[in-house]
Amino acid sequence: MRTIIFRTVAPYLTALMVLFSIFVLLRGHNEPGGGFIGGLIAASALAIYGIACGVAPVRRAIVFHPMSISAFGLFLSALAGLPSLLLHQSYMTSQWISFPFFDVEVDLSTPMVFDIGVYLVVVGAIASIALALEERESD
Amino acid sequence: MTTAAIDTTILAILAPFAAAAVAPIATKVLKHNAAWLLALVPAFIFFHFAGFVAAVSEGQTFVISREWAPSYGINLSFFVDGLSTLFALLISGIGTFIILYAGGYLKGHPQQGRFFSFLFLFMGAMMGLVTGNNLITLFIFWELTSITSFLLIGFDHLRAASRRAALQALVVTGGGGLALLAGFVLIIGVTKEIEMSVLLQNPDIIKNSGWYLPIFLLVLGGAFTKSAQFPFHFWLPNAMEAPTPVSAFLHSATMVKAGVYLLMRMHPLLGDTALWTTVLPLFGGVTLLVGTLLAVRQTDLKLMLAYTTVASLGLLVMLVGTSVEKALEGAVLYLLAHSLFKGALFMVAGTVDHEAGTRDITRLGGLKGAMPVTFTAACLAAFSMCGFFPFIGFIAKEVLYEGTLEAGSGALLITATAVLGNALMLVIAAAVAIKPFLGAKVETPKHAHEGPVMLFAGPVVLSLTGLVAAVMTHATGTLFIGPMLSSITGQPAETELHLIPAHIAAPLFVSLGTFALGILLYFQLNRLRDLISGILTAIGWGPDKGFDQFVAGLVSLSNGVTRFVQGGKMQTYMTLTFVATAVAVLLPRYVTGGWPEVPAMPDYTFYEWGILFIAAIGLVAVLVAKTRLTAIVSLGIQGFAVALIFMLFGAPDLSFTQFMVETLSVVILALVMTRLNLNPRDHRPFGASVISAIIAAGVGIGMGLTLMAVTQQPFDSRLSDFFAEFSRTVAHGRNIVNVIIVDFRGFDTLGEISVVVLTGLCVLALIRVRTKPEDRLTPRAGTEARNKKLEARR
């Protein structure tokens, strides 16, 4: 598996895939995409990096333990439902803020925060599984 | 009685439950002296019900009702008439002295508070039972007495014999309770009435309904188990495992009379039929004889008394079964007399046990000097039991013989049974009350001396009451016996009691005959005992042993069933699951005839056909794969084909997700599979694979047909239309699928990502936990080896 070409290409491929996954995540509300798909793409990227260069560099690169990322995502998603409570609406009623940024109208919303949480959950959990299995491969 | 006083009746009936809550705290503070305080509760109840006596003796009845579950017609409804008043007085009156007695008997016991608590729970349940008017309420209190009896018998739960006796009592009386519930439900269904007081106003309603027989049998099931009638008598002697206050209270004076109470209460509704006057005297008579004969065989004071209780209950059932007014009057008198003398005698037996350290009569003797008060009480109670003049037992015996002699065709047989039973009971009474106290002094395990006042107050008062009640014949008759009798017969009854027989007649001679026979038998006691022991050894089987066999059989049966259903083979479980699935999807189609119409050839384009074909190829390839790599690749093929199908039918989101998932699946499968052995050949022999194929085809065809049938129905698109309409206008998103996931159904998604996190954690845990090679389990390790290793691992 660890051919020189694969090992050389893998970091760039991973970087590109992670970038693409964030793009897919953010456009999800209006075009095909979203947290689940984005998360899976990012997880695949990390898995590829792990296969090419070993698990340790991947763990160093993402700093946190993948399950921590996953848990933080779940926390973020649950948190995204709270703002509506302050406005005496029921839990998870979506809230929107819209402001102009240069020429573009930027929308920020609780569903977006929620979707980011979903993304992190999927990245973390799937990457954790894949990395754990790859680690065994190397013993 | 004022209205306000009547309204407090509910409080009086439920007061013991409050006392049960207070008792442990009171005991913690006051130790055994808490009994003095706690005994005020039953005393209060006693005086409250004593207030009813005058009104009730004039023929008044009271119904006190509070709503409980009105939509089911279930109310906390209580009925006070002659029958319930006398029972309530007995329960609270004897209860007062039992609480005191328990204070002395269990002095210093670490769980004394709990014991008081259980006793009060029982007292409350019993009060509710005898005054219960609503059939369902009555049943609830009925079962509560069984449960509290279980707790009390099993009070000394560290001994296996206690646990067995408690369980036995619960199974027998609780099982009978279920029969009773069925009977009550039938009564409610047939008569559309739920209140006893209403039913009693229309006494023929059940007899004329055509449902008499099942109701009769079911009610009898409840009454016979509770009142320990043969062949259900065996639980009562075993219940003597309970501390003596319990035996005196529950298993002689009150709870076991609940069955008799029920028969008396239902007498106007069910009684005086050919069936009633045959079945009841038969079972009652057999119980009387069996009980007395078994009592003679015993040498343990408590067991002797227990078997005579069985016998007395048999006598009561027999008398109630005759449906002759005089015999019923005898039953009422005997019931009163029995509660007084048997309660007293049990307490005496307990005191002897407590002070001398044994209750085996062969090891007791000459205690008269050491325990004069107890001896006096024992004598008074025993005289009443023997039916000596001038005790209440004497009057009871006179009246009941008068009754049995009038009992129609079976009069002679019934009278003879009663005579023999009473003679044997006289023998026991003499043995219990005289043998331990008179004669040569026998060395006992403890140095015997008189018990404290708490222990002898009960026996003295109860046995004296038996004397006073007899001396004040007229008052007893008009205030208690008459009103109770009219409740049983269902019409006003006149009672005339005489302490001194009004005229020399047959009953007196029968009584004298009983004495003669009893005295004769007393001197042959040892020989009689050996004889009965011999017979029982020859028979070698009894319902008590049968109970053990029943329980053992139940355990083996459930073990067998579990072994059969859960054989430990995964393949069996899977097969059963999928057979059930196939049946579940195919059967409704078959039964309702809802087969899909024969479809037209779908108009797919060539590339759509192509993709379906690729998916099919992938599936078949997985099925026949001979190497790991082929299997993984084929699995990937069908997965990607599915992704393409999603793409073709307008689901790009699904398609992307499926692509990613399939890729990752192939990666992790490849990672794991390299270390898992895929056997190149399917292990299944030809026959087994044919069976598997049939099951698989069943599920597949069933699912396919169901889906076809479903999609041929018109589609209800309201929900989808709702999401489409509001996706942009409300949720500001143009990708409807994503809006549903993160906004409309965001809460569901939150649950789903929690599942994903959880599986991630589980996988991590599974991989991280490692066992040392020497600790590894072998798959077919025996139980012992397994337990040893698991133990070592801890």
Next chain:
Amino acid sequence: METGLSVLIGLFFAVSVYLMLSRQLVRILLGIAILGNAVNLLIFTSGRLTREVPPLIPEDSYHLLVETANPLPQALVLTAIVISFSFFAFLLVLAFRAYQELGTDDANEMRVAEPVDEPAPPQGY
């Protein structure tokens, strides 16, 4: 339109059940993977099929202008795919660990929880 897919889904179910009736863990796992796809397709198809038009609202409109695919089953299936994948991964690891610990991949041989010679329950009280 749905007929062809119904037949294919029937085939998916049949293959997965046949594989799961095996005793070998690997085959059971393959069966489970296919079962996930079978169920997802079942839900997708029962929401009716529409060719090629995804449920996206055009940028200049607030409502769907043409008939599109049904978004509801898609939303259900999307999360189901991810969950069935994570469960598949879990089962895979479980099977792998069981194989490591017990040294067999035969499900019928794995009798640690329900041993062959389990003694009868006690008869006392």
